[in-house]
Amino acid sequence: MQSFDLSKDGLRALNSTLHSLRGETNMTEWEVINPKGSHSIAVGVDALIDVTVRGSTGYYCAGMNKQATIRVKGSAGPGVAENMMSGTVIVDGDASQYAGATGRGGLLVIKGNASSRCGISMKGIEIVVHGNIGHMSAFMAQSGTMIVLGDAGDALGDSLYEARLFVRGSVKSLGADCIEKEMRPEHLELLANLLERGEASHLAKPSEFKRYGSARTLYTFNVDNASAY
Amino acid sequence: MCGIVGLFLKDKTLEPQLGAMLTDMLITMTDRGPDSAGIAIYGEPQKGMAKLTLQSSKPLEDFNGLQGSIEKAVGSKIKASIKGTHIVIELPLSQLDNARKAVSAFSPTLKVMSAGENIEIFKEIGLPKDVAAMFGISTMGGTHGIGHTRMATESAVTTMGAHPFSTGHDQCLVHNGSLSNHNSVRRDLRRAGMEFETENDTEVAAAFISHKLKEGSSLGDAMNATLTDLDGFFTFVLGTKNGFGVVRDPIACKPAVMAETDKYVAFGSEYRALVNLPDIENARVWEPEPATVYFWER
Numbered sequence: 367m368q369s370f371d372l373s374k375d376g377l378r379a380l381n382s383t384l385h386s387l388r389g390e391t392n393m394t395e396w397e398v399i400n401p402k403g404s405h406s407i408a409v410g411v412d413a414l415i416d417v418t419v420r421g422s423t424g425y426y427c428a429g430m431n432k433q434a435t436i437r438v439k440g441s442a443g444p445g446v447a448e449n450m451m452s453g454t455v456i457v458d459g460d461a462s463q464y465a466g467a468t469g470r471g472g473l474l475v476i477k478g479n480a481s482s483r484c485g486i487s488m489k490g491i492e493i494v495v496h497g498n499i500g501h502m503s504a505f506m507a508q509s510g511t512m513i514v515l516g517d518a519g520d521a522l523g524d525s526l527y528e529a530r531l532f533v534r535g536s537v538k539s540l541g542a543d544c545i546e547k548e549m550r551p552e553h554l555e556l557l558a559n560l561l562e563r564g565e566a567s568h569l570a571k572p573s574e575f576k577r578y579g580s581a582r583t584l585y586t587f588n589v590d591n592a593s594a595y
Numbered sequence: 596m597c598g599i600v601g602l603f604l605k606d607k608t609l610e611p612q613l614g615a616m617l618t619d620m621l622i623t624m625t626d627r628g629p630d631s632a633g634i635a636i637y638g639e640p641q642k643g644m645a646k647l648t649l650q651s652s653k654p655l656e657d658f659n660g661l662q663g664s665i666e667k668a669v670g671s672k673i674k675a676s677i678k679g680t681h682i683v684i685e686l687p688l689s690q691l692d693n694a695r696k697a698v699s700a701f702s703p704t705l706k707v708m709s710a711g712e713n714i715e716i717f718k719e720i721g722l723p724k725d726v727a728a729m730f731g732i733s734t735m736g737g738t739h740g741i742g743h744t745r746m747a748t749e750s751a752v753t754t755m756g757a758h759p760f761s762t763g764h765d766q767c768l769v770h771n772g773s774l775s776n777h778n779s780v781r782r783d784l785r786r787a788g789m790e791f792e793t794e795n796d797t798e799v800a801a802a803f804i805s806h807k808l809k810e811g812s813s814l815g816d817a818m819n820a821t822l823t824d825l826d827g828f829f830t831f832v833l834g835t836k837n838g839f840g841v842v843r844d845p846i847a848c849k850p851a852v853m854a855e856t857d858k859y860v861a862f863g864s865e866y867r868a869l870v871n872l873p874d875i876e877n878a879r880v881w882e883p884e885p886a887t888v889y890f891w892e893r
Contacts, residue, residue, distance in 0.1 A: 403867035422866050422880075441880065443866060444850060462850065462882055481882050482847055501847075501885060 368393055372407070373400035381406065387413040389433075403443065408436050411453075428455045431472060447474045450491055456565070463500070466493045469510065475564045482519065485512045488529055494564025504531055505541065513560055515570045526580040532557060534575045543584040547577045596746045597758075597771040598624025599851075601832045601862035603739040603839035603891050609858060609873070610639075614735030618727040620861075620868045621742035625723050627864055628746030631757035632726040633718025635767040635834055636737045640713040645688040648708040648715045649698060650681050650754060657702045658682050668697035679729035680754075681708065681717050688712060691764075706755060706792070711765030712836055713738075718757040738893065739839050741832050743769035749777070750795040760798045762789065763805035765836035770797040771849040771864060772828035780825065800825060804833060818842045818888040830883075832862055840890035847885035854878040860891050 370380050380398060387393065389412075396417040401407055405424040408417050412432040419427065422440030429448040438446070441459030450469040457465075460478035467483065469491025476484075476493070482500035485493050485507055493512040501519035504512055507529030517535035524541020531544075532553070540546075557572035600620035604610055617634060638646075651657035654677070661682065662675040669690035676683045686694055691710060698705050709716035717730040723744045727733060743758035750756045759767035774780075777796035780803060785791065789802045800821065807817035818840055821831065830849040833840045841862055843851055854861045854869050856878045863869045866880070883889055 402870040403865060422870075424865055424867055441866070460880075460882070462852075463848070482885065501845075 367395040367397060370396065370398050371400055372398055372404055373402065377404055377406060381409060384408055384411045384413070384415070384417070387411075387415060390414055401440070405443070408434070411436070422459065431455060441478065442476075446476075447472070447491075450474065460497070466491050469493070473563060475566075477565070479516065485510075485529070488512065492560060492564075494560060494566055496564075496566055496569060498535070501538070502541070504529055504544075507531070511556065511560060513557060513564070513566075513575065515566060523578055523580070525584055526578075527585055528580060530556075531578040532575040533578065534570055537576075537578070540578065543581045544578055545581045547579045549573075549575070549577050553577055596627040597849075598627030598744040598864045598868070599769050599771055599830065599832050599862060600624060600742045600864070600868050601740070601769075601834075601839060601841075603860040603893075604737075604858070605860070605893075606858035610738060611736040613737040613740055614731075615733040616872065617740045617742050618723075618733040619871055620863060621723040621727065621744060623868045623870075624742075624744050624864055628744040629722055630745045630747045630752045631718065631720045631754070632723040632742070632744045633716060633757045633759050633769075634727065634730075634732050634740060634742040635709065635714055635716045635759045635761070635769075636732070636735050636740045637713045637765075637834060637836070638715065638735070638737045640836070641685075643688050645686055645691045645710065645712055646715055647684040647686065647691065647694055647698070647710045648681055648717070649684065650706045650708050650718075651702070651704050652680070652754070653702075653704050654680050654682070657705050661698070661701055661705070664701050665694050665697045668693050678717065678731060680719060681730060683715055707761075709761040709765075709767065711761075714761065714765045714767060714834070714836070716759055716761055716767060718743075718759065719754055720752060720757065739834060741767060741769055741834050741839075748773050749797075750793060753793075755793050756795050758797060759834075760795070760801035762798065762802040763808060766801070766805050766808070766834070768797065768801035768804060768831055768833040770800055771830045772844070774800060774825055774827035774829065776826040796827070800829065800831060801833075808835075814838055814840060814890055814892075815888055818890065822886050830864075835892075838890055838892040840888065841883050842888050843883055843885050845886040851883050852880065853883055853889070854880045 398419045401421040403424045409429040411434040424443040426445045428436040432451045435454045438457045444462040447455040450472040452471045456475045461480045464483040466474040479497035484499040484503040488507045490510045498516035508527040513532040518537045521541035523544030554572040561567040674685040758769040761767045774796040777799040
C-alpha cells in the first residue's frame with residue numbers, strides 16, 4: 367500500500383504521482399490521508415489502481431476518472447466524479463451538488479445523500495445513491511442510469527434525453543418532459559445488477575422502484591415548429 | 596465566489612477562543628475571495644452598556660479628539676480603543692443615538708461599522724490574514740461571530756462594500772451570491788425610512804431583514820421573506836444579539852456546509868473551513884437545504 371499524506375506532500379505531488387501511472391501498474395493500492403476537504407483529489411487518474419481517501423474531500427474529487435476505483439471514506443464536496451469516463455467512485459458519506467455531472471461512463475456510488483443537480487447532463491455514467499437526491503437532478507441527462515433508494519427533490523429529469531432514472535421513494539416533482547414509465551422485466555434485471563454493483567442489494571429490491579424517463583416531446587423535431595427556425 | 600464562515604458557541608469554555616477559531620476558518624477561505632475581509636464578533640453584553648465601532652480612512656485625524664467630543668455629547672466618560680483603522684467606543688446604551696449624532700458631526704469620513712449591545716464589526720480591503728491581524732481578531736472572545744472574504748461582483752472594492760453589513764442594532768449579514776432586484780428593493784426600503792451607505796446588493800438584503808424585524812417580524816419570518824422578495828443567488832448568514840441564522844435561495848448554487856456538536860454550530864462555504872474545529876470528526880455535518888431557514892438562538 368502506497369500512502370500519501372496530503373497535508374505534508376501537497377496536492378500537485380499526489381496528482382502528478384497518480385498521473386504517472388498508466389494502465390497496468392504493480393503499485394495498485396493507494397491511500398490518501400489528511401484530505402481535510404481539499405479540492406481536486408485524485409483527478410484525472412488513468413490506471414487500474416485503487417485509491418482510498420481517508421476523510422472528506424472538497425470540489426471535484428475523482429473528476430475525469432478512468433479505470434481507477436476511488437473510495438472516499440467521508441463526504442465529498444461539489445462535483446465529485448465530474449465527467450468520469452470509466453472506473454468506480456464510492457463515497458461513504460454524502461455528496462454535494464452536481465455529483466457525477468456530465469459523466470460518460472463508470473459507476474458512481476453515494477452511500478449517503480446527494481444534493482442538488484446530481485447526474486446533471488450525464489452521458490453514460492451509472493449512479494447509485496443509497497439516500498436522497500436534491501432538486502434538478504438528472505437535468506438534461508442524455509444517457510446512462512441513475513438509481514435512487516431514497517427520495518428525489520424538485521424537477522427530477524428536467525429536459526431529459528435518454529437517461530434512465532429509477533427512484534424508490536417519493537419524487538417531489540418531475541421536470542419538464544420527464545414522465546413515469548412502466549417497469550418491464552429488463553428494467554428489473556438492470557436494477558438487480560446495478561444494486562449489486564452499487565453495494566445496495568441488501569438495502570432494496572428491484573420491484574420497489576419506479577422508472578422515469580423522457581416523454582420525448584422536447585428534444586425531437588416537430589414539423590409544426592418548422593417556421594420557428 | 597466569496598467565502599463565509601460562522602460560529603455559534605453553545606459551550607462557554609470555547610468563548611475565549613471564538614476570535615481565534617473564526618480567524619483560522621476565514622483564512623482557509625482566502626482563495627474564495629481576496630478583495631476584502633470582515634468579521635463580526637458578538638461579545639458578552641454588559642448590562643446597560645453599548646458598543647459603537649467606527650472606521651475611518653483617515654484614522655490619525657479622525658480619532659484625534661473624537662473621544663472628548665463624544666463624551667461631551669453623552670455627558671459621561673466613555674472608553675475608546677483604537678484597533679487599526681477602527682475605533683471601538685463603549686458607552687451607556689441610552690446614549691447610543693447621541694453618540695452617533697456626535698460622530699457624524701465630528702467628521703464625515705467616520706463610518707459606523709456596527710452599533711449595539713454586543714456586536715463589533717471589523718472590515719477592510721485586503722486578505723483575511725492581514726485584516727484579522729490588523730484588528731487582533733484572534734485574541735477576541737465572544738459567543739458567536741461571522742466572517743466573510745469577498746470577491747466583489749455587484750459594487751466596488753471598498754471598505755464600505757466589504758461584508759458584514761450592519762443595518763440595525765446588533766444585526767449583521769454576509770452574502771455569497773448576487774441579487775438582481777436590489778435597486779428596486781432599495782427604493783422601497785428608502786421610502787420606508789431605511790438608510791443606505793452604499794450601492795451594494797448585500798446591504799439591501801441586510802436592510803430588508805432589519806426592516807422586517809423593525810416591523811415586528813420574528814427572525815425566522817424575516818429570513819423567510821428573503822425567499823419571496825429578493826431575486827438572485829444567495830447564501831446568507833446573519834447574526835443578531837443572541838441569534839445566528841442561515842438561508843439559501845431555492846436554486847442553492849452558492850455552497851454551504853454546516854456542522855453541529857453539543858459545543859457549537861459552525862458554517863463554512865466549504866468543508867475545508869471546518870476541519871480544525873474541535874471534535875469535527877464526530878460532528879453532524881450537512882448541507883443546508885435550499886429555501887430553508889435555519890437559526891439558533893441563545
